Amino acid sequence: MSVTSGTITTSQVSEELQTFFDARTLEVAEQNLPLRQFAVVRPLPARHSLTIQFTRFEKLTLPVSELSEGTVPGTPAALTVNTITAAMDQWGDFIRISDLAELTFFHPVVEESLYLLGLQAAETINREIEDVLVAGTNVQYASGVAARTSLGAGDTITAAEVIKAVRTLRNNSGRTFNGYYIAIVHPNVEADLLRDSTFVEATRYAAAERLFKGEIARFYGAIFVRAESTTAISSTVTVYPTFFIAQFAYAITDLQDLRVYHHPPGSAGTADPLNQIRTLGWKVSFKAAILNNNWLVRLESSAT
DSSP states (O other): OOOBTTBOOHHHHHHHHHHHHHHHHHHHHHHTOGGGGGSEEEOOOTTOOSEEEEEEEOOOOOOOSOOOTTOOOSSOOOOOEEEEEEEOEEEEEEEEEEHHHHHHOSSOHHHHHHHHHHHHHHHHHHHHHHHHHHTOSOEEEGGGOSSGGGOOTTOBOOHHHHHHHHHHHHHTTOBOBTTBEEEEEOHHHHHHHTTOHHHHHHHTTSOOOOOSTTEEEEETTEEEEEOTTOOOEESSSEEEEEEEEOBTSEEEEOGGGOEEEEEOTTTTGGGSTTSOEEEEEEEEEEOEEESOGGGEEEEEEBOO
């Protein structure tokens, strides 16, 4: 902010406030997005349309004939690129704050509102990512049952189920995050794991270093990350999805498009003739898409 002749103008103060509001809301949003950490993040191009394309590179086929000395192989390996196209969605919300609320509330109402808006934005984005992941085709049901509706109250997550899910990713040649897959768990599922003696004993001497937000434990090649916002599924019993994720399993758009909107009292003209109302809000264009179902396992279980 530039200052001329020692005078700070109202427009300069407004610019500083807008910068603060943007930074504060984005900071809160990014701290509450557990699923964003493990996605391929694609920026939105300038003047983008309502659709976005994500790309997936397929594995190369193995050669079937040995090389001959001094002879160039006849046919080069084919590089296969698949494109996943998705329509962008726009989300947002806002709140109104009266001048009396700012004057009389014991707590700083604007600061609290920024936090709540950032949390709301994060949980909205996280929900949209999860809705995409829940539609994945690679699903494992606890206790070996055949369908979600067959899950009962005792069909909870166990160390054996974790081993099975990780084995699937390994058999599908899923790439790891520095040697580990990721398991996103609901707190109720986490509690069941902490009652499993095999899991507890194996994690007792695991490295104390925590690489990711929400990380709680490491077991059999998977890092477990708690996600409070994970949505339970209503079925015969309440069902909790645990997502086992390999690198490049899914992609999302960058949060560069997340915008915070601040309209101070009086900015609405005749709609606010006595300068009584301030509004704060956020808006984002966002999309998530699965890139490779083979690198994503959804383990569905009940919880005690």
